[in-house]
Amino acid sequence: MKKLLLFSLMLITLNATSQIEKIEGIWKSNESKYLTAIFYSDGEFTFKNVGDSKLKEVVVNQGKDFVTTTLKNPDNNHKVVIKYTLLNSGKIHAEFTGDYKGVVIHERYNE
């Protein structure tokens, strides 16, 4: 019985930590012309932005319910730090700080 309880707790914990995995996919937003593709593999996220310029987005921090990245545009040296969290509505809440400050809500591109 104890083992079962422990197993259940571990399962819940694992489930809680893997919520952020659901951000995997292609996302769009009204504020940006870029599409953001998020890949998840072996516990690591990879971000790619599709648009006019080649943007470099690197994951700097990752938690059970958030992912933090840094984004740089080499054309104009635009730098932002983005913290992604998944909303209950299935959308992504992206909080921008740095050269751009604000919150951008992303929706799935293929919806």
Next chain:
Amino acid sequence: MGSPFKMTPGKGGSAKHTGKGISERGLGGPKAHGKPHYDTTEGGRPTVYGATEAIPGKIQQRSGSSSVRDDVMKKGYDIREGSSGVGEHLNAVYNDRNSVAGEFKRRTGDKTQAKPRTSSYSNVDVQSNASMKDPRSGKDLINTGSLGSEKQMNNYGYATQADVSSTDFAAGRGGSARSRQRKKDSKAVDKKVLSAAKKWEKGEAAITLGSNEIVKPKGPDINSQLLGGMKVGNGAKPTQPKNKSDLRIVSRSKVGKVLGNVFGPGKNKSGQIIVRHSGARKTF
């Protein structure tokens, strides 16, 4: 009576004078018939008073604002506020407390006032999360596209987006498709004109025969020939007038005859008049 100005009350008039001066009768004195009577005549003639003299019956102008009009309650007077609820200015904004009363007074007031509106937008300070820049690229969201790019702004030192647009238009990039097509057409015409001018200078034929652009000379103008030959029809050949009399279309005598036929007793009552002149037949 050395002075021409008299303060003595006159002796004429309808009412009797008591002889006690004007203060008694005119300014607070006893009233003979309920109304004060002031005699400003002397010997039946009007008395001349100086500027500094007291004129009987003259009511001094009151100073201050204690006029009757001030006591009239204005329309829209709010007894709680002690002032008119209707705003004096068109941009008066009602607060939450009296917004309902203000709206009522705005509609029922004697002035037609614009409804005050509050907006979060301002041309001074815009409080909005929305940015004109792309949050990811940091580039301008509006001015990107066909009109210009940031490279143009940086490389060519453009000050405004209008400079970029004008340069693009001159280069055939900007503007609408129609304006670009017009520019191409005008350039093509310019080329043709230039080449034709060069050929003309060299003595060559500027326009090649057989092309659609050649305007071939047509035959003689038939209408002009009608003046002399009275020939009608496209196939009629022009004939040179033989004498001056042939140059006239219809002589006056002919016109008179025609009119006589029409209005007078004649054979051609049907209205069809045939004029024969130099072999031509004209039907009216």
